[in-house]
Amino acid sequence: MNLKNISTSVPKKDHKGKVSGQLAYISDVKVENMVYGVLYRSPIAYGKIKSIQLPDLPEGYEAVGAEHITGPNYVKIIKEDQPIFANEWVNYIGEPILMLVGKDLDILYRLLDEVKMELEEHQAIFTLDEAIKQKSSPGVTMASYEFGESLESISAIEQGACQIIEEEYNTGYQEHVYLEPQGMLGIYKEDEIVVQGSMQCLYYIKNALITALACGDDDVRVVQSPTGGGFGGKEEFPSMMACHVAVAAKAVKKSVMLVFDRSEDMVVTTKRHPAKLKYRTALDKEGNIMSMCVEVFLDGGANVGLSSVVLQRALLNSAGVYKIPHFHAKGYVLKTNTVPNGAFRGFGAPQSFAGIESHIGHLSKRANIDPLDYKRKYLVQQGDPTITKGNFRDPILMEDMIEDLLNASNYKKKKAEFQTFNQQNQRYKKGIGTSLFLHGCGFTGSGERDHIKAKVKLYKSKDNQVSLKISNSDMGQGIFTTLSKIVAKELDLPYEEVLYPYPDTKEVPDSGPTVASRTTMIVGKLLERAAKKLKAQWLTGVEQEVTEDYVHREMIPWDEKTFTGDAYPAYSWGVNFVEVEVDTLTGNVKLEKVYANYEVGKVIDDRVMKGQIDGGLAQGLAYGYLEKMTSKEGRIQQKSITDYGPPTSMDVVTIQSKVFDNPYADGPYGAKGAGELTLIGGAPAVQAAIEDALQTSFQQIPITPEVIIESLWMKEGEEG
Amino acid sequence: MEETIIAYRFDRLEETLSQLNKANCAIVAGGTDVMVMHKSRRGVPPKITKPIIFIDHLLELKQVNQNGNDLHIGACCTYSELLRDPLIPMPLKKAIKTIAAPAIRNRGTLGGNICNASPAGDTLPLLYVYNAKLLLRSVNGDRIVPICEFIQGVRRVQREPNEILTEIILPSVLEEGAHVVFEKVGNRNADAIAKVGFAGYIRTKGAVIEDVRFAFGAVGPTMIRSNEIEKKLLGKTIPVTDMDIAKVVAAFDKIIKPIDDQRSTAIYRKTVALNLLRYFLTNSTHIQHI
The missing domain is CATH 3.30.390.50 (CO dehydrogenase flavoprotein, C-terminal domain)
Incomplete structure (x- = not known):
């Protein structure tokens, strides 16, 4: 298949294996001399381990713990605060303490029940609210940033204000629910340990292994196996499992398989950070915004992990898509003795957009202006500064995208129709809500230049077969397909003939992790350049290799200390309109219509993009009203998919979407990031729609039936 | 470590009842509750300690008949079969459509929903207002029990180990009005x-x-x-x-x-x-x- 237009869909590279069920995921793999590992986990939220008593282990069964780690006992992520095997303090229920390995899982589970441990329990912090009260106590604030206009000048503005509106907004957990639970295999070989599994970031894992095993670059190797969904859940978490299986494989000199079942995965793996957002906004007589102060609190869980970076993105998005005249923001990651929270599609932005869209929506109600009209007054335009004194330098198509949806949804007419419907129907109420959002593409600030330093390689064999040699994972999102297309088009080769094997760190350079909506834009661009280079040097019948390194386009330099400069090289944009019907007897929300317009520079594959839109938006909508996870005294309550309740095909309606072209010079064919963007607008739009239907305000997501019933009930109570 | 599982699958109800009279068995109709209830952790088969006796295929338990204004539903009719049956009243079809998803509805049975006696059993509120009566059969004969007496608590039913729930009777359900x-x-x-x-x-x-x-x-x-x-x-x-x-x-x-x-x-x-x-x-x- 030769490609005229890059956006035209092609069959996905992994289509046949997945559709036929033939593709082997890590839990399908069996290797010689393989044993299973099971983890003994902390039964308490916070305390000191006094002693551990193991049962008599039958022959072939061994226990592996902190004493088997050759290097330091922590999982290398950013800070050294996450033990591989906790051996002194335990900080959350489910924290791994040791691993039992052996041939038979049935015996391992029995042995696990027989491990005895003596613990000295200490007072734990279970909730974000408790952590906020104790945020000055040592160790509670794990990260904090502040930026924007000085509080003095804000306070001067507030003094001249007509009124000051304060709101507090809460967002809940979100669980990734990737189809394939986490799994990792440590293959023991005399001269190396090979770690294979479900993952997004091969070199994160490799670096963690080099530290944990205190070994050389050639002593460990990381290979991605087919990955059934990631959503950020397989960004940093697999590094810990990789350390577990590698340490165990080395200790017992056997290959060790560690696979979670669904309930274990739901209870112990990272989640989206629950957050509290506080807004303080000064308004003039007409209800215009004069200034805004935002405070963001993220529940980091028991260790910091990637939370500081998540907080950065939450803060960078704290003003949404709006130009606020005077703006100040401050944020904290706070420690609680609960399961560590981590990367999740959107990475801090979904919390901020839910909060700011809610707040602006509520301000519009006060001003008696349609929310969309009110939002448009403040919409950023090309050339405007960002809240960090960076610049929106590329064209912004938001107005076109909004106009298009106003027409497509018949917004004005709908509003009037719903009003009539709601007056006539006692039980069901209809509403329409909107959200406006963006997503900064790639790593924050100078991350690509200073930390990632991506390198890509193209290899051409003697028989002229071209392979992509990069460390990025296809986890279902489709980069096998999109990146192969880019290379095929540049080289004028049929797409089917370009190969992109599952990456293996022995074969591929570090092209960076598969995160932050960076892969298509950053890695894709590098591949485009590499392909151009290869084309220029092409020698038929000769083995050839080209590499390409990341080149940073300097804009307004990012300074992490002062939080100033261009936080992102480019932004992708979106508008969502959502119509709902709320059952006032049960509080159940039914999605009726979902419209979505996006601008991602240029689409590399129409169907892959549609997959991102439908999946991302379903996940984002569900974050707003459906998916509910709670923790009770440090224990996650929902241990099954049924209890947690992600949407089924019976819950989501056809998503009517369009993608606008706006090519970006530093992306391949103009492409920017798309994967995370599609999630962000779902929750705020669904909240606005529910509020419109019920003519009330909410200060939290998810707006579950329980929340709705309580609100309706309280309202009745007040009136009565 | 070889484990032996004893399982019976007779062609006729009579033989099934006779086996049940000899030994206490775990009855499996669709299996959609039994398998979940006895599920082990990953990689280990479910543990059912009693011998298993399959009844899902027994034709005697898969009939739907009208008797005057009463409706007799075979206990092992799957939800999908009931959805296709013209005799089944619409409200019951509506309840069945809310159960799980097609794969479960292809296996799960009405009799199973009753004998599982979950507090959240989907068809139960409806069967209660229909005043459903349950026909239980053993080698000793038949007895009929109202559903509200049969279900005694969470996962507790008044079934003798040698009995099978064979029929759900909905009295006067086909009456107009x-x-x-x-x-x-x-x-x-x-x-x-x-x-x-x-x-x-x-x-x-x-x-x-x-x-x-x-x-x-x-x-x-x-x-x-x-x-x-x-x-x-x-x-x-x-x-x-x-x-x-x-x-x-x-x-x-x-x-x-x-x-x-x-x-x-x-x-x-x-x-x-x-x-x-x-x-x-x-x-x-x-x-x-x-």
């Missing part, structure tokens, strides 16, 4: 366990209420039904007055005692259960009036 409503409240539209279930039944002659029944699911250990409260409405005329509605709601308010759990809260369950009751009393009696 009754208005029946079923509502399931779950956290999503498929693969959901009920947070609240409600079934309402009303039959009037002219404007006079001849019979009225209510059952609530997932708000107590078993379905909640009260003949005493129902009786208060007999002989009243429709539309039911606001005062009578308030009385009925207040009476149920006293006996519905749900719990907080990982799926919902007690206050939600109670509020919604009473909302659905109030709505049924207000609207169904209006519809009848017209």
